Each structure stands twice: as C-alpha cells, then as structure tokens.
Amino acid sequence: MEEHITARIPARVIDRLPLYVRVLSQISGSERQVVTSSELGDRLVIHPAQIRKDLSYFGHFGRQGHGYDARELLQALVWVLGLDRQWRMALVGVGQLGRAILGYQGFVPEGFWIVEAFDLVARRVGRRIGELTVKDARRLEEALSQNPVDVGIVAVPAQETPGVIAQLATCGVEAVLNYSPAAIHAPPGAHVRSMDPVLVLQSMTFLT
Amino acid sequence: MEEHITARIPARVIDRLPLYVRVLSQISGSERQVVTSSELGDRLVIHPAQIRKDLSYFGHFGRQGHGYDARELLQALVWVLGLDRQWRMALVGVGQLGRAILGYQGFVPEGFWIVEAFDLVARRVGRRIGELTVKDARRLEEALSQNPVDVGIVAVPAQETPGVIAQLATCGVEAVLNYSPAAIHAPPGAHVRSMDPVLVLQSMTFLT
DNA sequence: ATCTGTGAAGCACTTCACAGCG
DNA sequence: CGCTGTGAAGTGCTTCACAGAT
Numbered sequence: 001m002e003e004h005i006t007a008r009i010p011a012r013v014i015d016r017l018p019l020y021v022r023v024l025s026q027i028s029g030s031e032r033q034v035v036t037s038s039e040l041g042d043r044l045v046i047h048p049a050q051i052r053k054d055l056s057y058f059g060h061f062g063r064q065g066h067g068y069d070a071r072e073l074l075q076a077l078v079w080v081l082g083l084d085r086q087w088r089m090a091l092v093g094v095g096q097l098g099r100a101i102l103g104y105q106g107f108v109p110e111g112f113w114i115v116e117a118f119d120l121v122a123r124r125v126g127r128r129i130g131e132l133t134v135k136d137a138r139r140l141e142e143a144l145s146q147n148p149v150d151v152g153i154v155a156v157p158a159q160e161t162p163g164v165i166a167q168l169a170t171c172g173v174e175a176v177l178n179y180s181p182a183a184i185h186a187p188p189g190a191h192v193r194s195m196d197p198v199l200v201l202q203s204m205t206f207l208t
Numbered sequence: 209m210e211e212h213i214t215a216r217i218p219a220r221v222i223d224r225l226p227l228y229v230r231v232l233s234q235i236s237g238s239e240r241q242v243v244t245s246s247e248l249g250d251r252l253v254i255h256p257a258q259i260r261k262d263l264s265y266f267g268h269f270g271r272q273g274h275g276y277d278a279r280e281l282l283q284a285l286v287w288v289l290g291l292d293r294q295w296r297m298a299l300v301g302v303g304q305l306g307r308a309i310l311g312y313q314g315f316v317p318e319g320f321w322i323v324e325a326f327d328l329v330a331r332r333v334g335r336r337i338g339e340l341t342v343k344d345a346r347r348l349e350e351a352l353s354q355n356p357v358d359v360g361i362v363a364v365p366a367q368e369t370p371g372v373i374a375q376l377a378t379c380g381v382e383a384v385l386n387y388s389p390a391a392i393h394a395p396p397g398a399h400v401r402s403m404d405p406v407l408v409l410q411s412m413t414f415l416t
Numbered sequence: 417a418t419c420t421g422t423g424a425a426g427c428a429c430t431t432c433a434c435a436g437c438g
Numbered sequence: 439c440g441c442t443g444t445g446a447a448g449t450g451c452t453t454c455a456c457a458g459a460t
Contacts, residue, residue, distance in 0.1 A: 010428070010429065012428090012429065012430095013429090014411050014414050014415070015407075015411045017410075017411065017414070018406070018407045018410035018411055019391060019407070021410065022389070022391070022407075023391065036440090036441065036442090037441080037442075038441085043391060044391050045391070045392075045393055047430070047431065048441095049430075049431055049432070049433095049443095049444095050429090050430060050431075052441090052442060052443060052444085053429095053430080053431090053443080053444075055442095055443090056442090056443055056444070060442085060443075061442095062441075062442050062443080063437090063438065063441085063442075064436070064437045064438055064440080064441055064442045064443080065437065065438045065439075065440045065441050065442075066438070066440080066441065066442080067440090067441065067442085068442090080414065081410055081411070081413055081414050082413045082414065082416070083410060083413065087409070087413060096308075096311055096312070096313065097308075097312065100304075100305075100308030100311070103304055103308070104304075104305065104405070105304065106389065106405070106406050107405075107406065107409075110406050110409075110410070112406070112409055150413075150416060151409065151412070151416075174415075174416050175409075175412040175413070175415065175416050177405060177408060177409060177412070181230070181314065183227060183230070183231065183251060183252050183253070184253075185253055191412050191415050191416070193408045193411075193412060195403055195405055195408065197312070197314070197315075197385060197403055198226075198314050198315065198318050198320070199223075199226045199227070199230075200385060200401045200403065201295070201315075201318075201320055201359065201383075201385060202225075202226035202229070202289055202291060202318070203222050203223045203225065203226055203289075203401075204359070204383040204385070204399050204401060205289055205290045205291065205295060205358075205383070206222050206225070206288065206289050206290065207222070207382075207383065207399050208290070208358060208359075208382050208383045208399070218450070218451065220450090220451065220452090221451090244418090244419065244420090245419075245420075246419085255452070255453065256419095257421095257422095257452075257453055257454070257455095258451090258452060258453075260419090260420060260421060260422085261421080261422075261451095261452080261453090263420095263421090264420090264421055264422070268420085268421075269420095270419075270420050270421075271419085271420075271459080271460070272418080272419055272420045272421080272458065272459040272460060273417075273418045273419050273420075273458095273459065273460045274418080274419065274420080274459095274460070275418090275419065275420080276420090417460100418459100418460090419458105419459095419460095420457105420458085420459080420460105421456105421457095421458085421459100422455100422456095422457090422458105423454105423455095423456095423457105424453105424454085424455090424456105425452105425453085425454070425455095426451105426452080426453070426454080427450105427451085427452075427453090428449100428450090428451080428452090429448105429449085429450080429451090430447105430448080430449070430450090431446105431447085431448070431449085432445105432446085432447070432448080433444100433445095433446090433447095434443105434444095434445095434446105435442105435443095435444090435445105436441105436442085436443085436444105437440105437441095437442085437443100438439105438440090438441095438442100
C-alpha cells in the first residue's frame, strides 16, 4: 500500500477502479480468497493485462504464479479511492428528478449521504422530504459553510446549471454529479461528471 | 448529406454528435444562422479541429471562410443519428427507480417513448402506472412480438440484469440502457450502455 | 481576411510478450 | 509451471498546420 503515487495516472484507470472494487466485494464475500487477473477480466470484459497494468500504478498487490488475495486487494483499492469513509453530498434541485435522486437506495450503502437539499423555486423551499428540509438555493453558501459537503448533485433545469455549479465551486465543493442536460464548463479545480440518459440514447440510435 | 458513410467512425465521434445537436438546436432557435467550429467549441469545451474532423466523417457541411449554417447542420446531424423519428422503448423493472424513469420528463420531447413496462415481481404485475399496465417479465417475448420496441431500459436488481438483457436480445432489442449496478456482457450485436451514479461518484472521490 | 477540411504529427491508452518470481 | 509486473509495440483518438475556397 504505497503512500507515494508517483506517475500520472490515466483517467480511464481511475474510472475502472470502482468496477474492480465491485467484483472484489462479490468475490471476497464468498469463500474464494485468491483471484487472478484473468478471472477479473472475464467478469468485467476487460483484458487481463489491462487489469494488471491498472493495479501496478498503485502498488504490487499480486503474488507471481498465484494471483491476488481478493480481500487484500479490495482493501487496498478501497483505500486508494477513499471509499473507507463517508461522503457528504448536497442536492440542488428537488423537482421530480431531484426527489427521485433523494429516494435512490443505492447511495447510502456505498457511503454517500445526501445531507442537504436546496431549490431555487420559492414554493419548494421549506418543504420536508424524508429527513431533510429543503433550503433556499440563494443561501447555499451560508448553509454549506455551517454544514460542509464533499460532493454536489445538480438536478436543476439546464439554464440554471452553470450558475449552480459556480456557486458550489465557491463553497469549495470540488466534485459535482450533474443530472441536468447542460454542457458544462467545469470551474478550475472542480470535477463535474454528467449523467444524461438522453445523450446516451441519442448516440445508441446511430448504432441501431 | 451523404448516404455512404464509408470510413469506420470512432465511437467517441458518435458520442459527441448529440452534443452538437443540442447546441445547434439552441442556436437555430435564435436568429443566428451561421456558426463556426470555434463558437461550437467554446460552448462545449471541445477543440474546434475536433469538431471539424467529427463533421467531416459525415459530409461537407461548412462553407470555407464562413462557417456552418446552423439549421442545415442540425438537420443533417438529426438525420445521421436517426432523431427524426420516434423511438419505442420497453422498461423492465418498475421498482422505485423504474417508476422514476417512467416519470422522467426528458425522454418524450426528444422522441423516446416508453410503450411497455415489465416486472419480475408478481405483486407489481397488472398495476397501472400512467398510461401503462405493468406486464409479467416472464412474458416479455410474447408482449414484444405483438408490440416491438427499439430500446430496452433495464432497472432491475443487479443479479437479474444479465438475464433480462439476454431476454431482450432474444426479442431483437439491439439497444439497452442499463440503470442497474451490474457489469454487463453485451450479447453479440447488442449495444448496452450503463448509467451508474455510484461508479461515477466512486471515481470522483479519487480526484478529491 | 477568414474559416473549412484533412493529411500528418502528436499523444494517450491498450495489448503484447516475456523476464522474474513463487 | 503459472501468473504477475512491465517495457515495448500497437492502436486509436486528438490536435496541428496548412492548402483550398469564398
């Protein structure tokens, strides 16, 4: 478990690590203790050499002629990705989409908690949704200085999105998950990743 | 507007075309008629040469020293991507996530219609949601032969996902949008694209 | 003068192939 | 003998740079 990650790590490598974490937790839940790059590759449809090279950026986790200890490798990757802690998130936009995000069951088991909810629409401010009370997005800065978060989730209309992301950046939120159909200029130092099902469908239609 | 798309087109190019469509429809809605690759590039944070090369795979849409006619280019790309028709979709899985997908307002304006809904859980079969009656996923093949679709949307638990995708493939559904947190072996000839917010969050945590 | 279209160069990611080690 | 770790080769995508058109 190297503290010094020396070389620049390709973005694609980082994107694959969570996949490795996912299959390793399945495997280490079972009795199987040792796993090879080929087995992982079969499960994920990734070339085994790719997996070995990806892992080599972070340390020497395997035993030659043997494979990887599933639990040990899992722990190492969890540590690398910072998944051994809770991540606090703020949702901006509690329209239909935002409420579905609030209700999504997949975040909490992975350590991602929505701890604040905001909206720009006056009618929605003050409403209780589950454990949260919706706050005025114009006071986002104030609220997040009291109760800081690591991640912003944006579910506002496209035209509002750049402003909301800028506001989040001002509050020191460096990671944003954007659900709105807006092209994004990520502010310097911030990471914005967008989830847009329509874009995905529109590119699949070409292939069909 | 070339009918013959000769060269193999990089997947990344296809993924960018919907972005071009989106900004072009914004632009051609306004009075601006001419647009340059630099203007498009500024809006999307894409290098202008990238845009020109992407477009060159499909034809000669620009005028040298001038730029592109926004409306003309939009039409061409809409035609290339097949967005000038309706796409019929079947949703499999009407749990909390599936119901949110059914309620999502973003599909219909872009020509994507959910025309069938299925579930594996007996308790949910027969329920009416909006215009649709949930059908038994075990009879998917039967229902889709009556009422064929172009796209499948999968929102079932991870363990069910491979089976559902295989079933859809049997019914001739070549494009699948998968919302479940499952690693997918796309059946030969089928295109599966996954939307998994947790994977995105987990890779952003490395950067933070 | 300006902006397109495109070979060629550059860069980044993937896969090969094999030395090294258990 | 089997599987890892990794330079080197291969592949594919992006950007440059400039001829060509208006």
